[in-house]
Amino acid sequence: MSGLSRRMSNSSQTSNSPLLPRSNGDGTHGWRDVLENKMTWAWYTSIMSSGGVALILYNLPYGFPGLWVLGGIIYIASLVGFILLLATHIVRFSLKPRLIRASITHPSEGLFVSTFAAALGILIVDGATYAEKMHTAHGMALRASFWIFLVVSVIFGVGSPLTQFSKAQHGEPETTPLATQTVLPLTLVGYAAATVAAHISTRDHHIAMPIIYMGIAFQGMGILVSLLSLSTFVDRLYHYSLPPISQRPSMYVAVGPPAFSALSFSLLAEQCLRHFPAEKTAPGGANEIFGGVALYYILFTFSLMLWGLSLWFFLISVFTTLAALGQMDIAVQQLQMFALIFPNVGFSLATIQLSRLFGHPKVLAIISEVLSLTVVGAWAIVVLATCYGILSGRIFRTV
Incomplete structure (x- = not known):
């Protein structure tokens, strides 16, 4: 099946779909079949999740010295994987150009087209985050990448x-x-903007402020559009009950947009206060209500509210999944699980960030640490399962 379908089954595919798996006469799958029908846009979810795990390891409240090395290795592996996937898709669409339109309009693969842009955004944040540890940050390159x-x-x-x-x-x-x-890439714009702005000197606030403003504007675009979609999702839950058991894990997708927006707004709030201080020489003027102080409290308030919303979706997803755990088929596709890990990466990062802003209160710090390690452990299991699936050929028969 091509990616994570809306029904998480083959029922969403039509018999004349150019993305349906094809086999040779003996039932085996050749390299061209794998390239055309298996290397879908959904593979970028593995880059998104891996890049997010690298960020979790960098920001753990109780991390040990040298932990960033492991995160850096994961980041480099994600970057290499992204380049290889990009090259693979260039070959895929070059061999059969009609697959471009077919993949974009496909009922399941079409939902994953934007994961390419989301993976790019996560790698930009990774590069800026690990710049101080692994190499010297190049300000112009970071700004251009944003x-x-x-x-x-x-x-x-x-x-x-x-x-x-x-x-x-x-x-x-x-x-x-x-x-x-x-619209997943739009919910990462603020995160990228805040990360890049953190590498800009306060003397160059005239360079940082357009990045911060655009980060706020397009992050707002992403979260508001997502909330419209999520409100429809909740309304359908009221009218049509919970999804079928096989689709319960997909409910975690709802955690991502508010979680990443909470993270983005809290980081942008810090950068507003840093680049736009409340003093007479600030661009906002002498009145303290102008400038970074006002923006800081507004964005921080938005961050808390959105984190609360992501917590609600997280708890709903956890309890509904646990309720059906005994009846759930564990033989799920590996790429599906990457797509479900990524939203929880955002929730973990948002919780870590809010814990840091509150001064790392012990309870919140421990909760964020346990949550983050759980996400990292789940990611490691999915990576091992994916590697086994690739080596055994199983993943190319089922994805």
Whole structure:
């Protein structure tokens, strides 16, 4: 199956789909079949999750010296994986150009097109985060990468939903939040903006402020559009009950947009206060209500509210999944699990960030540490399962 389908089954595919698996006469799958039908956009979820885990390891409240080395290795591996995937997709679409349109409009793979841009954004944040440890940060390169990511995120964050809107589908109402993945890159713009702004000197606030402003604007775009989709998801839960057992884990996708927005707004709040201080020489003037002080409290308030919303979705997802755990088929596809780990990466990072802003109160710090290590452990299991699936060939028969 191509990626994480809306029904998490083959029922969403039509018999004439160019993305349906094809086999040779003896039932085996050749390299061209794998390239055309298996190397879908969903593979970028592995880059997103791996890059996010590298960020978790860097920001753990109780991390030990040298832990950043492990995170750096994961970051480098993610970067190499992204380049290899990009090259693979260039070959894939070069061999059969009609697959570009087919993949974008496909009912399941189309939902994962924006994960390419999201993976790019996570790698930019990783590069800026690990710059001080692994190499010297190049300010101009970081700023250029942000503006490039902004353009790419808008293209994918607008184009992908537009493609979904244009498809006339009148099937059974969907009760999973997978549609939010189409605007996923927009919910990472603020994170990238805050990370890049942190590497800009306060003497160059005139350079940092446009980045911060655009980060706030497009982060707002991403979270508000996501909330519209999530409100529809909750409304359908009221009307059509919980998703089928096989689809319960997909509910974790709803955690991602508010979690990453909470993280982004809290980081942007810090950068507003840093680059726009409340003093007479600040661009805002002499009145302390102007400048970074006001923006700090506004953004911090938004961050707390969105973290609370992500906590609600997280708890709902946990309890509904646990309730069906005994009946759930554990033979899920590895790429599905990467897509479900990434939202929890955002929730872990947001919890760590808020814990840090509150001065690392012991209870919150321990909770964020346990949550983060759980996400890292789940990611490690999925990576090992994916490696086994690739080596055994199983993943190319089922993805």
